[in-house]
Amino acid sequence: MNERRYARRVTRIGASGIRKLFDAGGADAINLGIGQPDFDTPAHIKEAAIRAIREGKTGYTPNAGIPGLRSAICEKLSRENSLTYTPDELIVTAGGSEAIHLVMQALVDDGDRVLFADPGFVSYQALATVAGGRSEGVALDAALHIDIEKAKEQMDGARLFILNSPANPTGAVESPDAIRALVEYANDRGVTVVSDEVYEHFVYEKEHCSAARYGEDVITINAASKTYAMTGWRVGFLAAPEEYVEQCMKVHQYCQACATSISQYAALAAYTGDQGAVRMMRDEYRARRDLLYDGLTEIGLDFPRPEGAFYMFVPMGRTLIRQAIEKGVIIVPGEAFGTNMPEHARFSYATSQENLRRAVERLKTILE
Numbered sequence: 001m002n003e004r005r006y007a008r009r010v011t012r013i014g015a016s017g018i019r020k021l022f023d024a025g026g027a028d029a030i031n032l033g034i035g036q037p038d039f040d041t042p043a044h045i046k047e048a049a050i051r052a053i054r055e056g057k058t059g060y061t062p063n064a065g066i067p068g069l070r071s072a073i074c075e076k077l078s079r080e081n082s083l084t085y086t087p088d089e090l091i092v093t094a095g096g097s098e099a100i101h102l103v104m105q106a107l108v109d110d111g112d113r114v115l116f117a118d119p120g121f122v123s124y125q126a127l128a129t130v131a132g133g134r135s136e137g138v139a140l141d142a143a144l145h146i147d148i149e150k151a152k153e154q155m156d157g158a159r160l161f162i163l164n165s166p167a168n169p170t171g172a173v174e175s176p177d178a179i180r181a182l183v184e185y186a187n188d189r190g191v192t193v194v195s196d197e198v199y200e201h202f203v204y205e206k207e208h209c210s211a212a213r214y215g216e217d218v219i220t221i222n223a224a225s226k227t228y229a230m231t232g233w234r235v236g237f238l239a240a241p242e243e244y245v246e247q248c249m250k251v252h253q254y255c256q257a258c259a260t261s262i263s264q265y266a267a268l269a270a271y272t273g274d275q276g277a278v279r280m281m282r283d284e285y286r287a288r289r290d291l292l293y294d295g296l297t298e299i300g301l302d303f304p305r306p307e308g309a310f311y312m313f314v315p316m317g318r319t320l321i322r323q324a325i326e327k328g329v330i331i332v333p334g335e336a337f338g339t340n341m342p343e344h345a346r347f348s349y350a351t352s353q354e355n356l357r358r359a360v361e362r363l364k365t366i367l368e
Helices: 043-054 067-081 093-105 122-130 146-155 178-188 242-255 261-274 276-298 320-327 352-365
Strands: 088-094 111-117 134-139 159-164 193-194 219-223 234-241 311-315 344-348
Touching: 067 234, 067 261, 088 093, 088 276, 093 122, 093 159, 093 193, 093 234, 093 242, 111 122, 111 146, 122 134, 122 159, 134 146, 146 178, 146 311, 159 178, 178 193, 242 311, 261 276, 276 311, 276 352, 320 352
Parallel strands: 111 134, 111 159, 159 193, 193 219
Antiparallel strands: 088 234, 219 234, 311 344
16 A cells, blocks of 8 residues: 655644543543533523524525624624624634634745744644744743733744733733733734634633734634633634635635534524623632632642633643643643643633542642
């Protein structure tokens, strides 16, 4: 049999260090490795999907998404983010991940530099590589925020700067002043900012600030996945100047055609319906954050309290990380998120308070 050949752009990336842990551990394992809400999708959203099925809304939709949903997203962006977009400046995508993929494919040429926080979300580096770009991590400071001056030093000649606030894996929330400084500097030097805001509603002591408030050359990416516990529905969006949308649409048409029709009608109900479930989840995540943070610091681990999302990035050392996983506390080693902090591990507190207490107790037995 002839030797099988693969595209270099694919062989240059590895499997996600997070997805490897999706089913990790035995029956008694406590999986803190997956960034997936453990809440059910709110009932009114599920009912909207069922109604769409019953009404036969199961065919292709317009490539950009159903008009009602795009209008609802525009209203949401105006109401919650102080951003003005028209439906023609939006594409409804198969989750935030597809939106990132579209941007990379439409804007990144071979050899273009793509900047993002290191540690940062695993997809940024891989999708930049698949697009032919050169990924480049930007260092964080001691509080796990983007080092603004170092970021500026790397901006010249870059094509994209990806900003993720609240951040995965650190839980850091950048201040409005920091976001303004990064956006204005990037735009002045012809660098497009891609603002990944999927955790915007899970901010605890601060307020979320959208990057597009401070510059025109900004692409906003978001999704229903985390906000409404809709990860499996695969529906998100990108909002951008219309000429960017036109180019992203070309890729979207051929790789996806349209987001799932049923999920779009569910998302319409999510964005226009009762937001009480979102507030409930935020309050519960805050309680879980405090429980886990207090537990980990009491057993001797020292790190900044996360300000948003549902993650904490904990300095542990490789030996303790390995021992924790062997003990059935499934966490993600820092090397999955870049090269700068491999001695850290990401804990997801998108699980029950009981599971978090059990995890701390297991770690305590290792450290005693």
